[in-house]
Amino acid sequence: MEVMNKYWTIKTHIEDSPKEDDFYLKTSTLALSLGPGSKEMIVKNLYVSIDPYQLNRMKGSSSSQKTGGFAVGIAPGQGIEAFGVARVVASENPEYEKGDLVVGVVTWAEYSKIGSNGMIRKLDPMGFPLSYHVGILAFSGLTAYAGFFEICKPKRGEKVFVSAALGSVGNLVGQYAKLHGCYVVGCAGSKQKVELLKEKLGFDEAFNYREENDMNSTLKRYFPDGIDIYFDNVGAEMQEAAVANMNAFGRVAVCGVISEYTDSGKKAAPDMLDVIYKRIKIQGFLAGDHTGLFQDFISTTSDHLRSGKLCALEDISDGLDSIPFAFAGLFRGDNIGKKIVKIAEE
Amino acid sequence: MEVMNKYWTIKTHIEDSPKEDDFYLKTSTLALSLGPGSKEMIVKNLYVSIDPYQLNRMKGSSSSQKTGGFAVGIAPGQGIEAFGVARVVASENPEYEKGDLVVGVVTWAEYSKIGSNGMIRKLDPMGFPLSYHVGILAFSGLTAYAGFFEICKPKRGEKVFVSAALGSVGNLVGQYAKLHGCYVVGCAGSKQKVELLKEKLGFDEAFNYREENDMNSTLKRYFPDGIDIYFDNVGAEMQEAAVANMNAFGRVAVCGVISEYTDSGKKAAPDMLDVIYKRIKIQGFLAGDHTGLFQDFISTTSDHLRSGKLCALEDISDGLDSIPFAFAGLFRGDNIGKKIVKIAEE
Numbered sequence: 001m002e003v004m005n006k007y008w009t010i011k012t013h014i015e016d017s018p019k020e021d022d023f024y025l026k027t028s029t030l031a032l033s034l035g036p037g038s039k040e041m042i043v044k045n046l047y048v049s050i051d052p053y054q055l056n057r058m059k060g061s062s063s064s065q066k067t068g069g070f071a072v073g074i075a076p077g078q079g080i081e082a083f084g085v086a087r088v089v090a091s092e093n094p095e096y097e098k099g100d101l102v103v104g105v106v107t108w109a110e111y112s113k114i115g116s117n118g119m120i121r122k123l124d125p126m127g128f129p130l131s132y133h134v135g136i137l138a139f140s141g142l143t144a145y146a147g148f149f150e151i152c153k154p155k156r157g158e159k160v161f162v163s164a165a166l167g168s169v170g171n172l173v174g175q176y177a178k179l180h181g182c183y184v185v186g187c188a189g190s191k192q193k194v195e196l197l198k199e200k201l202g203f204d205e206a207f208n209y210r211e212e213n214d215m216n217s218t219l220k221r222y223f224p225d226g227i228d229i230y231f232d233n234v235g236a237e238m239q240e241a242a243v244a245n246m247n248a249f250g251r252v253a254v255c256g257v258i259s260e261y262t263d264s265g266k267k268a269a270p271d272m273l274d275v276i277y278k279r280i281k282i283q284g285f286l287a288g289d290h291t292g293l294f295q296d297f298i299s300t301t302s303d304h305l306r307s308g309k310l311c312a313l314e315d316i317s318d319g320l321d322s323i324p325f326a327f328a329g330l331f332r333g334d335n336i337g338k339k340i341v342k343i344a345e346e
Numbered sequence: 347m348e349v350m351n352k353y354w355t356i357k358t359h360i361e362d363s364p365k366e367d368d369f370y371l372k373t374s375t376l377a378l379s380l381g382p383g384s385k386e387m388i389v390k391n392l393y394v395s396i397d398p399y400q401l402n403r404m405k406g407s408s409s410s411q412k413t414g415g416f417a418v419g420i421a422p423g424q425g426i427e428a429f430g431v432a433r434v435v436a437s438e439n440p441e442y443e444k445g446d447l448v449v450g451v452v453t454w455a456e457y458s459k460i461g462s463n464g465m466i467r468k469l470d471p472m473g474f475p476l477s478y479h480v481g482i483l484a485f486s487g488l489t490a491y492a493g494f495f496e497i498c499k500p501k502r503g504e505k506v507f508v509s510a511a512l513g514s515v516g517n518l519v520g521q522y523a524k525l526h527g528c529y530v531v532g533c534a535g536s537k538q539k540v541e542l543l544k545e546k547l548g549f550d551e552a553f554n555y556r557e558e559n560d561m562n563s564t565l566k567r568y569f570p571d572g573i574d575i576y577f578d579n580v581g582a583e584m585q586e587a588a589v590a591n592m593n594a595f596g597r598v599a600v601c602g603v604i605s606e607y608t609d610s611g612k613k614a615a616p617d618m619l620d621v622i623y624k625r626i627k628i629q630g631f632l633a634g635d636h637t638g639l640f641q642d643f644i645s646t647t648s649d650h651l652r653s654g655k656l657c658a659l660e661d662i663s664d665g666l667d668s669i670p671f672a673f674a675g676l677f678r679g680d681n682i683g684k685k686i687v688k689i690a691e692e
Contacts, residue, residue: 056619067594067623235618248413257618267615272581272603273402275630277410277417282628284621 001032001090003042007079007109008323013060017262017331022058023324026077030111034092039116041093043086045106046346047316049134050326050339051168052258054082070105070119070288079107083139085123085130086112087346101125103133108323110343126302130346135168135338136312137301139287143255144172145297146290148180151253151283152229156181159223161242163209164233166193168338169255171201171313173231178202179309182229185222187238189333196336201311215241229253235260235268243270243280252282262331313337347378347436349388353425353455354669359406363608363677368404369670372423376457380438385462387439389432391452392692393662395480396672396685397514398604400428416451416465416634425453429485431469431476432458433692447471449479454669456689472648476692481514481684482651482658483644485633489601490518491643492636494526497599497629498575502527505569507588509555510579512539514684515601517547517659519577524548525655528575531568533584535679542682547657561587575599581606581614589616589626598628608677659683 006027014022034040056064057074065073074080084106088096093116096102104120106112114120123133135141147169148154160177164170165186174197177184185205186197197206205222212218219227219241226247232239235257242252252270260266274280304310315335317326320343329335352373360368380386402410403420411419420426430452434442439462442448450466452458460466469479481487493515494500506523510516511532520543523530531551532543543552551568558564565573565587572593578585581603588598598616606612620626650656661681663672666689676685 063590063617063620064623071623232618239618244409254618254621256622260618268618269613269615271409272578272585272600272606272614272630274409275600275628276602276632277413277630279630279632279635281630282621284618284623284625284627286622286625289625 002029003032003111004028005030005109005111006320007107008320009078009080010058010074010076012076014055014058015060015264018055018058018324018328020324020328023327025321030113032090034090036092039093041088041096041114041118041120042090043102043106043112043114043120044089045084045086045109045112045343047131047134048082048084048106048108048323048341048343049138049140050082050323050330050335050341051140052256052261052330054080054327055261055331057081067286079109079112081105082108083134084112085133096122101130103138108320108341110320128302128305131314131316131340131342132305132312134340135314136172136305136310137298140168140338141172141301142290142294142297143287144169144176145301146287146293147231147253147255147285148173148176148229150290150293151285152231152251154180154182154229158182158228159225159247160184160229160231161219161223161227162186162231162233163238164188164256164258165197165203165206166313166336167233168335170231170233171197171337172310174203175201175310177229178204179304193336201313209238216244219245226250231255232257234258236266237268239268240270243274243282246274246278246280248278250278250280252280254282254284258331314340316340316342318342348375349378349457350374351376351455351457352666353453354666355424355426356404356420356422358422360401360404361406361610364401364404364670364674366670366674369673371667376459378436380436382438385439387434387442387460387464387466388436389448389452389458389460389466390435391430391432391455391458391689393477393480394428394430394452394454394669394687394689395484395486396428396669396676396681396687398602398607398676400426400673401607401677403427413632425455425458427451428454429480430458431479442468447476449484454666454687456666474648474651477660477662477686477688478651478658480686481660482518483647486514486684487518487647488636488640488643489633490515490522491647492633492639493577493599493601493631494519494522494575496636496639497631498577498597500526500528500575504528504574505571505593506530506575506577507565507569507573508532508577508579509584510534510602510604511543511549511552512659512682513579514681516577516579517543517683518656520549521547521656523575524550525650539682547659555584562590565591572596577601578603580604582612583614585614586616589620589628592620592624592626594624596624596626598626600628600630604677660686662686662688664688
């Protein structure tokens with residue numbers, strides 16, 4: 001028994017903004033008969049996550065790739081790893097059987113082969129749509145939760161600034177911050193997004209960064225009393241302006257620097273005199289270090305989702321074919337909320 | 347009763363590296379008879395501290411000045427505040443009497459008037475030279491102690507890099523780190539300093555940054571296993587290279603950025619991809635926030651001084667007249683250890 005499998009790969013390493021034709025679809029046959037005792041599985045992918053950080057894995061080299069694990073480089077021709085929800089179609093792993101729903105690291109493909117030490121686990125959907133389990137109830141959610149609560153240690157009433165505030169992580173940080181009693185301002189790249197932030201997600205204020213010339217004075221306008229927490233998803237001049245407008249003992253959680261991913265000349269050079277005299281902490285983090293929070297995160301987040309206090313903002317494209325456009329769109333700012341591709345019906 | 351008092355002031359705000367002729371000596375009469383109940387004092391200064399951060403107070407504007415307190419701007423013509431040891435010559439403050447030794451904020455002057463809310467306290471020299479109480483047993487020492495132990499949270503065996511390693515703070519950080527069982531490398535600006543670091547202070551390695559062209563590879567050479575802690579006294583490209591060579595969960599304690607004080611165009615732009623993927627913390631701090639550690643710091647440091655495990659490296663100039671040269675010398679790298687000016691015999 002075998003299936004024809006289609007999967008995406010890159011033609012060459014990608015050094016700038018990704019374009020659709022940086023990718024091509026490969027087809028191969030995948031044997032469904034696995035070696036007995038191999039502990040391998042074949043899964044059929046249902047939903048996969050589309051994330052900006054994946055670009056760093058597609059580069060020829062990036063300091064991120066030295067981290068290992070979830071960040072190692074992806075070679076041209078190779079399958080592209082991604083977080084996803086899938087169903088087991090063949091299993092030699094005694095812990096799983098055909099038909100099981102699983103969540104974890106798969107590939108941008110119709111089917112993925114999961115090795116004996118694959119990063120995967122059984123999924124209990126808990127009554128939520130399966131797509132929630134690649135975004136708000138998975139790494140995007142944990143990143144927002146751990147980054148905001150553990151790294152920023154927010155206090156009620158503090159002033160929070162979130163960039164890329166309609167991104168998969170940013171929109172959740174803003175929502176968690178509002179639920180925590182903070183004043184929250186987000187920035188995004190269109191008028192429609194600004195309206196969504198204020199009207200749908202309850203941000204106190206939001207602005208379109210493309211309409212602003214001097215980010216320093218923009219932030220001064222939105223934060224007359226200064227910023228206590230900056231949740232950074234973009235890096236570069238936005239981080240500099242946030243640090244310049246920060247209060248004493250301010251915290252910058254560096255979650256992503258999307259503006260620097262596609263332009264290696266772009267760098268954040270926050271004023272170190274500010275950093276010293278305002279005792280600012282600039283802290284990089286990865287959700288993977290905070291899995292100890294996972295149960296707490298899941299219970300808090302699912303409660304808020306059920307009570308309607310938290311909104312799951314998803315941007316779902318349909319079909320394996322849509323992946324390159326969806327991925328390139330992240331860097332154009334196309335997505336509104338968590339970008340997901342639905343590969344197959346459940 | 348009055349005395350003729352000589353004190354230094356600045357001619358205009360200083361925006362670049364300070365030069366001797368940026369300063370001039372003013373003379374005024376100072377009445378020794380204070381208003382009864384005024385709680386004021388007149389003190390005769392014995393030793394004053396000469397510190398790089400004072401330059402930020404002499405600028406027309408600096409983000410540091412917004413911090414208030416010990417960092418507010420100093421106007422041309424005004425006395426220049428400095429930490430010092432002094433003897434009370436007249437007191438309307440019931441807590442002090444003539445002849446008391448005091449330590450705290452005085453001025454670069456023969457005599458200083460201390461207001462009712464002056465930052466000053468009685469000094470018990472504990473058998474140490476008075477000069478120790480403006481440096482190693484005062485803010486320089488507390489800055490090194492709090493910055494290293496509280497901000498960096500070092501573990502035995504960790505790899506520590508210290509810049510401006512023969513400065514007032516850097517030399518102590520290196521010594522504390524060695525006592526804590528760390529591997530310590532320092533950089534300084536001359537061959538003689540490098541020898542002192544290795545031979546007198548027990549640093550594992552040291553190098554002359556003026557002889558290095560590519561700081562990134564220099565640090566790779568001295569830290570083949572990466573840097574865990576960078577104690578930053580200089581900022582700019584040195585910080586960038588340290589971050590590039592840092593291990594996962596590395597910490598940068600930003601104590602001072604002397605290379606940026608005299609050149610507002612110089613900035614540190616550490617690679618934020620490194621910051622994220624290596625989960626690096628970049629933390630500014632001021633010793634004044636860590637006075638809760640003071641007793642602990644004093645008892646540890648004085649024990650080590652008495653047992654000879656810690657070396658008090660002082661660079662003392664003689665006489666009020668020597669202050670401008672001594673201060674300008676900080677930015678030329680003239681000083682070896684804590685720069686102090688002795689103003690009068692005890």
